[in-house]
Each structure stands twice: as structure tokens, then as C-alpha cells.
Amino acid sequence: MINSLKQLYPNSLLNPIDLKRPEDYYHFQALENSLFIPLCELKSDQIKLLDIFSENSTSTTNSLPANPIEESWYQFLTKNSPAVPSGAESVRILQLDFYKLPEQFAYDIWKDTLKDSLEAIITILSLNERRLLVILDADRLENDTVPQLTGLITTLDDDFEVATRGIIGQIHRVSQALPSLYENELILFNQAIQSEIFKDIQYLSDTLLNDIGHVATAQQPILANLRQQILSNSEYEATIRTLFAHRGNLTQAAEALFVHRNTLTYRMNKFTKENGFNLQHLPDLIICYLASN
Numbered sequence: 001m002i003n004s005l006k007q008l009y010p011n012s013l014l015n016p017i018d019l020k021r022p023e024d025y026y027h028f029q030a031l032e033n034s035l036f037i038p039l040c041e042l043k044s045d046q047i048k049l050l051d052i053f054s055e056n057s058t059s060t061t062n063s064l065p066a067n068p069i070e071e072s073w074y075q076f077l078t079k080n081s082p083a084v085p086s087g088a089e090s091v092r093i094l095q096l097d098f099y100k101l102p103e104q105f106a107y108d109i110w111k112d113t114l115k116d117s118l119e120a121i122i123t124i125l126s127l128n129e130r131r132l133l134v135i136l137d138a139d140r141l142e143n144d145t146v147p148q149l150t151g152l153i154t155t156l157d158d159d160f161e162v163a164t165r166g167i168i169g170q171i172h173r174v175s176q177a178l179p180s181l182y183e184n185e186l187i188l189f190n191q192a193i194q195s196e197i198f199k200d201i202q203y204l205s206d207t208l209l210n211d212i213g214h215v216a217t218a219q220q221p222i223l224a225n226l227r228q229q230i231l232s233n234s235e236y237e238a239t240i241r242t243l244f245a246h247r248g249n250l251t252q253a254a255e256a257l258f259v260h261r262n263t264l265t266y267r268m269n270k271f272t273k274e275n276g277f278n279l280q281h282l283p284d285l286i287i288c289y290l291a292s293n
Contacts, residue, residue, distance in 0.1 A: 098131075099165055
């Protein structure tokens, strides 16, 4: 379907990285792919037809809004409804993707269990059999809410034998501008899940860093060379990514890598000797992390 639409509308954009004015496009979503078609090329009857195809492409028997709150958020964020949902001044949107599913999956039970676990969850939207949006009330978020939420998802994944990845968006005010901001975060998410190494729940800032890393590597020959050196050694790559994930904490990184702290220190010193970058120096660690993405 996506390929056919791309041929029909050659000026459309498939999974764009940086969409300047998403409000000027019709957004067609099909699983992990997003196609943005210029509205100026569409007539009203074509938009209605695309709406039907979009629903058939992304929906399952489980994905229709089940209550007024869910319905209002679904229409507002995905169907260009002008009606702004009430009940929260600011929200944070968690986008989830099931990248591993069993043949028999109790989708509604997984979703309802998560919804009932935290008061900060306003609603959970089902976009298709793989994609969910968790709408969080930003005013109810505490410092430990997001770690608690990701921990719950990990527990549910273990219980239901599924694997979930996602991106935790920024905090936005609930206004007419929110759908456009969500579209920008969706674009980043669709780009991120193209990577085979993306298998966890990240903050949007982590995804932006990865995106910056791609751009920087393309523009700086020295980073391109460093990237080649890092990716040619799986041990170095894992060390850099894990150190960055744990903000340079050697003890936590060693535990995550299942190695002794002295072993980790030896690897870091070896990397410094071969490449000149000191992974205990934060700017060096950041540069190496960007180069590895």
C-alpha cells in the first residue's frame, strides 16, 4: 500500500527525518511506515478514501477507541480533530512498538494492566496490532514515574512473552499545536525502529543524539573513521554504548556488561591507546557514542 501511494504521489515523503511543516501534509500511517502527502495535492474525496485505507491498514479488532477519553485523544492526535481533549494541561507521550509477539497475545489484558498500574496514565491508544500511545498527565509525573513505568512494561513483557521498545517524548502543553509536535516525535520514532539495535525504551533525547550522530558522521571525516574503528570491534561498541547508557558510571556499566570493573577499565585503556579517545572523559565518551550511531 505504501509503495503504491508513493508512486501515485511522487512528492510525498516516506519516514522523513525532519518535516518542517507537518500540518501541510496528510499523514498516512501503516505499521512502522509513515507517508506524508502534500495536502495541496489532495481533494476532499481523496482524503476520505485515504482515511478508509489508513484505518484498514493500521487497525485490528483491538484498535478501535473503547471509551470517550480514548476516542477524543485518538481523533485529536491522529485524525486532525480540532477538539482539544480536556482534563490535563500538559502531557508526555510514550510511543510503544511490539517488535516481538507470540502467536496468541492477550493484547487488551496487557494494555489494561498497564493502564491500571499508574494514575499518571490518562489513556492508552491502540494504533494497530503493534503500536500503542501512552498519554501521560505531566502534572502527575514524579521523578520515579518513568522508571517505574518502564519497569512495569518489562514485567508485562516477561509475563506475556512479548518484547517492547519505545520512545518517551517531551512534555508538551495540550493545545492545537500538540498534534504537530506529536508528528515530529513520531517521525523520530519511525526512524529509530529501523535500527536492529533499538530494542528498549529510550528518552527522546537519546534518539535525537543518535540522529545528530548520523549527521555529524556524514559531515566529519574524522568521525567517519572513528565510527569504522568502533563498529569493527564489537567489544568496543558494546563498551561505549553501555558506558553512555550509564552516564559513565564504571560500576553500573561493568554489571550491565557482566564483566569485572577491572576488565572494563582494561578495555577502556586499550581503546584509548589505540584511538586516542579517553572514555572516562565525558566529551570523548559523547563523541565516541555519536560516532557509533
